[in-house]
Amino acid sequence: DGGITQSPKYLFRKEGQNVTLSCEQNLNHDAMYWYRQDPGQGLRLIYYSQIVNDFQKGDIAEGYSVSREKKESFPLTVTSAQKNPTAFYLCASSMMSTGEGEQFFGPGTRLTVL
């Protein structure tokens, strides 16, 4: 069953702690993306990666870090430098080499800072 999985579904963090959100895909997609969603706002791009071992900052990368050591995996770390991390985080992937590169989204992780 192909798709994108994100874990955990819910995550609670104390202020000052780093946390890592998992994103895995078995669609053999080249590109992967991380978005942040806040109430009443559209999705904003945090980081994206088109190939293994390479990634670029999106519009709101400050306070976040990523890695892309495997094609299937693109974990996102929310660091203590992120001032307002409470949000719904969405991972997506796409096949860059075909068509318009339709993005498929995972189910999301809701992060709450206590």
Added chain:
Amino acid sequence: QQQVKQSPQSLIVQKGGISIINCAYENTAFDYFPWYQQFPGKGPALLIAIRPDVSEKKEGRFTISFNKSAKQFSLHIMDSQPGDSATYFCAATSSGSARQLTFGSGTQLTVLP
């Protein structure tokens, strides 16, 4: 300018009615315009998409109308059903941007039974 402006923010429609959501963009390099549907607590799912070389695309009850000269596009949901109640996002992308999606702010649609 990368922004995509979406309206209205919320929309309430009676069952069987037509839901219309509008989006406008500035960047003429955009060449693909998808619409996503998102249910609460879930990730967005692609609903329908259009390229600017056509003025309309229809898939079942969902239609995109595209006005290239005005840089506007809209989603029409015919015969709206309570199961259509969700948040809808328009988006835009270009081949020169690694296919990054620029999203509108979303429209929360409620279809009353």
